[in-house]
Amino acid sequence: MNSLNCLYGLAVIGFLGFLSSCQSPGGNTTGSEYMPDMAHSVAYEANVFGYYYNNRWGSEEDLHKMVQPRKPVSGTIARGYAGGIDAHETGRGVAYKKNGSVPYYYGDTEEERLRAIAEIINNPYPITTAGLERGKALYTIQCAICHGEKGDGAGYLVRDDGGKYPVQPANFLLDDLINSSNGRYYHTLIYGRNLMGGYSDKLSYEERWNVIQYIRSLQAVNKKLEYNEKLNTFNTTDVPYSVVAQKMLQEQAVVAAMDTTASPSVHTSGGH
Ligand code: HEC
Known part of the structure; x- marks a missing residue:
């Protein structure tokens, strides 16, 4: 047996052991990463501060600012923040439950x-x-x-x-x-x-x-x-x-009358 080869073998095994020992996950570390972005999302998430030095969202402070809660787009209202009657009461429109908080567009x-x-x-x-x-x-x-x-x-x-x-x-x-x-x-x-x-x-x-x-x-x-x-x-x-x-009663009566009198010709589209 070639003693030099044997030494090489031991060195390689030792080196691999050294690599894995300082790169294995445990406690609070994820261990080494084969591809850095696989453990750290490249996207930044709203309301979650997940700074990682390899991501390029500016400095730690920049990212901290970016993930803070934001104001809604102006002119939009959240579901439920509307007056009037519940959709399930009218049977049409998007179903939502009103919550009593209707925006007021007049200043003080x-x-x-x-x-x-x-x-x-x-x-x-x-x-x-x-x-x-x-x-x-x-x-x-x-x-x-x-x-x-x-x-x-x-x-x-x-x-x-x-x-x-x-x-x-x-x-x-x-x-x-x-x-x-x-x-x-x-x-x-x-x-x-x-x-x-x-x-x-x-x-x-x-x-x-x-x-x-x-x-x-x-x-x-x-x-x-x-x-x-x-x-x-x-x-x-x-x-x-x-x-x-x-x-409402009158409207219902009109709809009922239309149902009984409607003829197929109403639905045909005219020729061009
Ligand atoms: C702590 C006492 C107090 C309570 C409680 C109170 N008000 Fe008043 N309100 C006043 C006073 C004082 C004025 C007069 C303000 C002024 O003109 O300087 C007033 C004025 C008003 C006015 C006339 C505002 C204008 O344009 O001139 C309305 C409307 C009114 N109140 C409605 C209400 C309603 C509805 C409630 C109950 C939800 C209510 N107030 C509860 C004291 C009170």
Whole structure:
């Protein structure tokens, strides 16, 4: 046997042993990597800081900045952040469950308040008995202490507590507020007004409109007018549920009539 060959053999085995001993995985190391990128993603992941010196996303600080949570693209809204009626109630559109957080596109300035008053006219929800009841419960808890149970601006804090509350809360029964658009109310609920704080974190989208409807019903009672599920003689911007139901019945009748009278010729496309 060639002793030189034997020595070579031992050296090679020793060297391989040396290589594997310092490259095998264990504890907190991945061991040696055959191809570096196979263990470390080249992509950077949102909200995960996985710095690796062989990746080329700039310095450690650069990567740290890049993986921070970001603002959504402007003009987009997250699923659920929409007003109106659930898709499963209408049977069309993309199914989503509304979550009460509807974006508000008016800023907290006097100019924007005037824009809201001019543009937000209709109440998106029909007047229902259930909605008015919800509105009453919320109004009694959140507003009546200042604005009064009747909406006359003489709540407990102003009336009974030795007039400790420093300013006069709005009197909803004055013509100025009666004749103001729903936007004046909605804007106040979002941002508050002077000494009054905002309620955007306390009332959901639908609840805000319920409270506004309830205030409208207080104003109607004061004017001896009707504002309820069946009839609204108080204003033209809020629709009683009876009107909505009537319209739905009419639409159904039209669809049913179309189904029975539709002839095949309706579906044929004309020749060119
Ligand atoms: C802590 C007392 C307080 C509470 C509670 C309160 N408000 Fe007010 N609110 C005020 C005061 C004070 C003003 C008058 C602000 C001003 O004009 O300077 C006011 C004004 C308003 C106005 C008129 C704003 C305008 O454009 O002139 C509306 C509408 C209103 N409040 C709605 C509500 C509703 C709805 C609630 C319940 C969700 C509520 N407020 C709860 C004190 C309160």
